[in-house]
Amino acid sequence: MSDKKSRITKATTHVTQNEGLLFEVSRPGRTGYSLPALDVPERPTETFIDGKLLRTDDLKGMPELSEVDVIRHFTRLSTWNYSVDTGMYPLGSCTMKHNPRINERVARIEGFANLHPLTPVELAQGALEVIARLEECLAKITGLHAVTLQPAAGAHGEMTGMMMIRAALTDRGNPRKKVLIPDSAHGTNPASAVICGYTVETVPSNSDGLTDLEALKREMRDDVAALMLTNPNTLGKFERNIEEICRIVHDAGGFVYMDGANMNALVGVMKPAASGIDVMHMNLHKTFSTPHGGGGPGAGPVAVTSALEPYLPYPRIVVAGGRCTVDFDRPKSVGRVRANFGNYGMLTRALSYILTFGDEGLREMTETAVLNANYIAEKLKTTYEVPYPGRVMHEVVFSDKWQTRHGVKNSDISKRLIDYGFYPPTMSFPLIVHGAMMVEPTEGESRAELDLFIDAMKSIDAEAVEEPETLRRAPHSTKVGRLDEVAAARKPVLKWRLNDDSRA
């Protein structure tokens, strides 16, 4: 046994973070297939493919692998990532939740998955109906008049919404100059406003973590095009003065844009239109089933009032007499923001999600998400400072203030969480909370799982008191430990060789 043990290579211990490239694993002569013997006469390739299309070298350097080599390689690589399938992923503002697998099945239905985007309208009726029905569902959920599914992400939806506001104001004679954004907003909001030609003014939060109404009144002049309001905001707080906020902005002739990326806290409970919102986006890849992370495709549908409807991106799908047609004749439209009708696979998942849950199910989803966040907030509020105390929506923001007394920062706490088997929370955001840790458990976590997380956070706090030195070197259980973050940014090593021990 003992000499066997000494031969255990890194690739078979713990998480296999030293997997070689396929080219390195390759061995001459290995194959992953076996073909039956040829039962027709052999012919030279040149007799059926034009000689000038054939390569002249003999294709050196392709990996030669067995089936098991390939399966193990990719399965090992898959263990490098933490995922919602591995455990709780409390990354605040990102809604990293479990999505029912049925939605994946629906997205893979051949008629949807393999449909060519330029298929004639008469032959794509079912696919177009999916779009029309999803638009209808999202209009119902937000209470707004019409929806576009074209934008490919939340930030893209913000840009689309701001383009529509600019077009509407221009039609009225003046696009105006500024956009107001509370300091608790998501960072993409100011970027979207600037891309649409506006300058940004910040509205401060009050001591409850809500938009300061007096400051808003002062800033809201006739050169302000819109207020962009993240609701619930990035402190996890519901802007409970939202009706008053909308009134102030509307009275000065501006529009209210709601960043609805956090709709996981509102679906089935609150319709933004009822409070006076003019335009908003949602993130299908947060609230409505598309898995996200890793830079995969997303979708950021935008919903608008009837006043903004003419400005929606074209083409629009029109349903009449049980048939879908595509309308390009939209003279006021801001134009296309995406090829075809957007990221279609995301749309089928979202519709499947909404229809399988139904009104009741969606409401329960929201209520459970909010309950779970408040459970964590309540259980940890004596261990970690909650700078803006009180009830939260779907996420809660803690700070590292009490742990910094022992020289332990939010990054130490987060890295130690990895050892306990959890993904770290969102770090140092929102900016108005120093040393922030933003935790969003989502509705998918059971009480048992939430308790494990709470225990881990309490245990880390105890370590901060007892052994802060060790804590500051976490994580301890991963192949790669604490990185030198400055060197990683300044002198990144973008290539490595197999069996290079200096990396471990």
Ligand SMILES: *Cc1c(COP(=O)(O)O)cnc(C)c1O
């Ligand atoms: C995630 C998020 C966004 C941006 O969405 P992307 O799809 O990443 O562009 C905007 N606002 C809020 C509040 C968010 O949480």
